[in-house]
Amino acid sequence: MRIGVFTDTYWPQTAGIDVAVKLSVKALKEAGNEVYIITPDDPRITVEEREKEKDDNVIRVPSIKVPGQSEGTRLGIPWIPSVIKKIESLNLDVVHSHTEFTMKMMAGKIAKRNNIKHCYTYHTMFKDISEYLFPSFLKEFGYKVAKWISIKSCSNCDEIIVPSEKVRDTLINYGIKKEIKVVPTEIDxxxxxxxxxxxxxxxxxxxxxxxxxxxxxxxxxxxxxxxxxxxxxxxxxxxxxxxxxxxxxxxxxxxxxxxxxxxxxxxxxxxxxxxxxxxxxxxxxxxxxxxxxxxxxxxxxxxxxxxxxxxxxxxxxxxxxxxxxxxxxxxxxxxxxxxxxxxxxxxxxxxxxxxxxxxxxxxxxxxxxxKSGSKETYINTMLGIYSSGGSESFEKDKESDEKGFQEADAMIDNEHKNTPLTETKGITQINNEL
The missing domain is CATH 3.40.50.2000 (Glycogen Phosphorylase B;)
Incomplete structure (x- = not known):
């Protein structure tokens, strides 16, 4: 299969998502698949690393630095026509996003334009992170923002994949109706x-x-x-x-x-x-x-x-x-x-x-x-998810997606009434992009 993997987190950023993506790509390549990684460009990458990335089918997308992030966190710009055209020329069979942000937007756009399946792995427990991002008096609001992001992200894709039962149970509690498939990352x-x-x-x-x-x-x-x-x-x-x-x-x-x-x-x-x-x-x-x-x-x-x-x-x-x-x-x-x-x-x-x-x-x-884990089991599971149901249009779940969007928006809108404007500004802008 020709697989496009989209992620906002990749070297020189180091995190669990970066590791999970590399392990997944390595396993899929070893099984004979043609896998491309589409990720934001980063000025810290050396000339030698760029040359190696060409051999590894890594495609860097023009990016911007995320304001307020001292570690050089970057987001790709997903709307550049020449970049979209370059990726579409790969004739991908499936796209798989490992992010909730701009690279997922690009993956969704390409899936919709080319009528191919869009799989999405939910890696980040936003509920846990919200406890550290919001002050104590906005704790409940933080939980609702985490739920909102999760509902939005899980709505606009064809398949939802999670790495553990803990994550699956969280999404079910959020009211996600689509089937959620648990596929633990197989380490090297x-x-x-x-x-x-x-x-x-x-x-x-x-x-x-x-x-x-x-x-x-x-x-x-x-x-x-x-x-x-x-x-x-x-x-x-x-x-x-x-x-x-x-x-x-x-x-x-x-x-x-x-x-x-x-x-x-x-x-x-x-x-x-x-x-x-x-x-x-x-x-x-x-x-x-x-x-x-x-x-x-x-x-x-x-x-x-x-x-x-x-x-x-x-x-x-x-x-x-x-x-x-x-x-x-x-x-x-x-x-x-x-x-x-x-x-x-x-x-x-x-x-x-x-x-x-x-x-x-x-x-x-x-x-x-x-020893009980198996790379072969992981590969077969992922290829089964990619190929199940044939090529599906991004529009196939439009009705349920819209319902999920409306529920998430209503939940946040109800919170706006009792939350200072400075704490909620930007929600509408993010909403429009997601």
């Missing part, structure tokens, strides 16, 4: 597990980041945003260091909170024990997992917990805060330790560091669980 187990922790590459990374032999390394991975709760992990470091002074915390990721997190580590007098290594390409993540002794997570927001699967494949224990729908499988398979509160983390970390039997059991259980 080979590239993560094939790295030898004694290899020259891993030893060089240890030297680069000042990690001495025998020093325990806690690995925390993700974008440096509020919902990832890195501050809570750093706040527990004094207690951990008090019992095991050589412990290091390595944070892998980039984001707008880096300077604040660095300041927090300095304030708590643990700056020498907290290492910020920035965002890393997915192909290099196997080396970083091999640097770690424990994967530690304090975030409760998320859609599928890719880092848990990767840690299991890499063979390191997991210690995480409980998160409904995400950590259930860790409890059930005993492949990690699920703490009820952040205050329990130091004791659990020390228990795993000091007791090799506990660590070995967690690793073995994780390996046994992760």
């Amino acid at each position: 187990k080979e590239s993560i597990n094939q790295v030898d922790e004694k290899s020259a590459e891993v030893l060089e990374l240890k030297k680069r980041w000042g990690i001495c032999e025998g020093e325990p390394v806690l690995l925390a991975i993700g974008r440096l945003e509020k919902d990832k709760e890195f501050s809570k992990i750093i706040e527990q470091m004094p207690k951990i260091i008090e019992k095991n002074p050589n412990t290091k915390l390595m944070i892998v990721g980039q984001g707008p909170l880096k300077s604040k997190l660095e300041l927090l580590a300095k304030k708590l007098d643990v700056e020498s024990a907290v290492i910020f290594v920035g965002g890393q390409k997915y192909d290099d993540m196997g080396k970083y997992y091999k640097l770690g002794n424990i994967l530690i997570n304090a975030a409760t927001a998320g859609t599928q917990g890719l880092i848990f699967s990767e840690a299991m494949a890499a063979g390191i224990p997991i210690i995480t805060i409980a998160s409904e729908g995400l950590t259930n499988r860790i409890k059930e398979t005993q492949s990690g330790i699920v703490a009820d509160s952040i205050e329990q983390i130091p004791d659990e970390v020390l228990r795993v560091i000091e007791d090799e039997t506990v660590a070995s059991e967690l690793v073995e259980n994780g390996h046994n669980y992760i």
Whole structure:
């Protein structure tokens, strides 16, 4: 099949969506499909990277920087006729959007003009993120905005795909009537597990980041945003260091909170024990997992917990805060330790560091669980979704789409009456674009 994958998040932006897209594209290509990635251009991309992207069928769309985003977040411009024409010349069989924003608008436009199926993966739990974006007195309004975005995004597509039951249940509770298909992202187990922790590459990374032999390394991975709760992990470091002074915390990721997190580590007098290594390409993540002794997570927001699967494949224990729908499988398979509160983390970390039997059991259980996944199953499932029902017009669900639009608009309009104008401005503009 000729598949067009549309995403607003792609290298050099690093996030869970970027990883999920790369893993999906790699699997589909290995199965013999012709896959194109359509994503916003970014001035940070090097000449060498651009040349490689040509071979990888990456098409960059002219873009603009999102105001107020310090990390260079960009959105593609979806209405340029020459770009639309170039993508249409690929004669795509299906388009698959991994975003709610401008690249999804482009995917929808191309699907409608060419009468092909438009599949959409809902990656982001806007409800969870809204808790960090809106002040407490606008919390309920934030939830309604999250619901509004979700209804809008799920209405204007032919197929809805989600990575976990947690996400599916959320969308059903929002009143989404279309069938929602759960397809977990299949990680690249080979590239993560094939790295030898004694290899020259891993030893060089240890030297680069000042990690001495025998020093325990806690690995925390993700974008440096509020919902990832890195501050809570750093706040527990004094207690951990008090019992095991050589412990290091390595944070892998980039984001707008880096300077604040660095300041927090300095304030708590643990700056020498907290290492910020920035965002890393997915192909290099196997080396970083091999640097770690424990994967530690304090975030409760998320859609599928890719880092848990990767840690299991890499063979390191997991210690995480409980998160409904995400950590259930860790409890059930005993492949990690699920703490009820952040205050329990130091004791659990020390228990795993000091007791090799506990660590070995967690690793073995994780390996046994992760072996059950299959790349072939993922590929067959996705190709089945792409081809089911034949080519469908974007207009086929027009009536139900319009109903969903009206319900979402009415919900937000009701909130306008009791919400300050400064908090709701832009809703109408976004509404018109979606």
